[in-house]
Each structure stands twice: as C-alpha cells, then as structure tokens.
Amino acid sequence: MQASRSGNELAQSQRMTVSASWLDLVQWDADGLVPAIAQEAGSGTVLTLAWMNREALEATAASGLAHYWSRSRGRLWQKGEKSGHAQAVREIRLDCDNDAILLVVEQHGGIACHTGRHRCFYQRLEDGNWRAVEPVLKDPRTIYAEK
C-alpha cells in the first residue's frame, strides 16, 4: 500500500516535476551550460551573450530577472547585482535544438555592457579591423563604485 502524502507534499512534488521537465528539455553542454542571448524589448537590440546553467535558468524564470553563470568567476550571478543594470525578463525562448536560450528583456539603466555601453556588441568589422562604433554612456568606474 502506498504511503499517504499530505497535500503540501503532493503539491511540492508536482511543482518539482513540472519544474524539472522544462529544465530537463534543455540540452546542457559538457560543462552544464547553454549560451543565452539577451535582446532588448521594443528596440530589438541584441545586448549580450552570456551563459546559463540549470540554476541560472531556473532563477531567471522564478524571479523574472536575468541570472547567468559567470564562467570567469565560477558562480551564479544576477545581472545588475552590482551595477544596478538588471534585466527584467519579458520572454524566455529556446531554439530548435534545445541548446540556446533567448531572453527578451527590459534593460534597467539602458546599459548592458560592463564597459558602460548600451550593449556588448559594440565592435564592428570594418576593412579588416574591429572598430568600436558605440559610445560609452557612463564611466565604468562610476557604475561599479562602492555604494
């Protein structure tokens, strides 16, 4: 005979099952990561490409704020946690191979890049050289100053 479970236990179990299924569909790479594009709602500007592990994607969906996995720092990171330049998530999309994420976001402060630019993709190939073609909107020293 099956052990009886409280309503709470059952609800939690069902939530976890639901949660696991959409996260399990993602084809995480050998390091447990997928690339995640952030595109600005409205303008359509491609702001950043960052990386997510399972925890980052789950936290993003749960909180409505973009979370990524920092490969250089080896830790989960909420975009804007230091700069204030958070990304409020309007949509989460997955591609046909289930191995790339697209976030449609509202970019707080209008600055996605740690260099103080609107977006990270500010270098354009011109005559065999990468040329910075977008202005620095705010000095990074100001963005990351202790508050």
Place this chain on the structure above:
Amino acid sequence: MQASRSGNELAQSQRMTVSASWLDLVQWDADGLVPAIAQEAGSGTVLTLAWMNREALEATAASGLAHYWSRSRGRLWQKGEKSGHAQAVREIRLDCDNDAILLVVEQHGGIACHTGRHRCFYQRLEDGNWRAVEPVLKDPRTIYAEK
C-alpha cells in the same frame, strides 16, 4: 641579407597579416569555436545561434554569406547550401569579451530554421512548458528534397 620577395609575395603576406590580426583578436574557446548569433536586418528578429571556427568567420567575411561550423557533422557549412536559405551578411560584430559574434543578415527565403520556421527560437516558456509559438512556413521535406 634578407631574401628579396616579389610584389605578389609581399602583397599576399600583408593580406595575411591584416587577415590574421582581426581573427586573432577573437577569443576562440578550447574547441576553437565561438557562438554566433544571426539577427535579421530590418525586423531585428533573432533567427539562430550557431557556431563558428576561424575558417567559418574568415569565409563569412570574405564571401558575404554566413558560414558556420557544424558541431554535429564536424565540418564547415555555408548556411543555405542545401536549403537555399542563405544569409547575406550586412554586418559582423564582436562583443566586449571578444568571444561572441553577431551577424546582421538578410535571410533568403525568409526561413532560417531547419524545421521550416522563420527562426529557430520558436519555443516560448509558458506556465512551465516550452510551447511552439511560430508556424511552420514550409515542409522541411520540401526544403531538403533533392533538386
């Protein structure tokens, strides 16, 4: 005494130096790859995320048509070589960490995805499930039929 070089040899050497410098700036990963986003000119729609090695990026810049590295097939691939759905490249951009590429493209045939949809990012997270929210525009069997 240095051996003299013909004008042709010198020109070729200079071309290769110029070519090498912008490609050398890219931070290729341990497999020699970087993720490359294709965004549709005009609409701003994010169509695909694919992968490039050095050869793919060089071929893209040289030809004006998007080339990628197929990780599953282990070979260089010109987008649309079978389907006809090539991507004419208007802009090539690099991000702040030099490890992600953004192409702004004109999508031939209006179909970027092998499933016959306009774009690969057709699955949207809704209530804990990935839901296909964009129509199949053309039957993939027709797209990839022998011509």
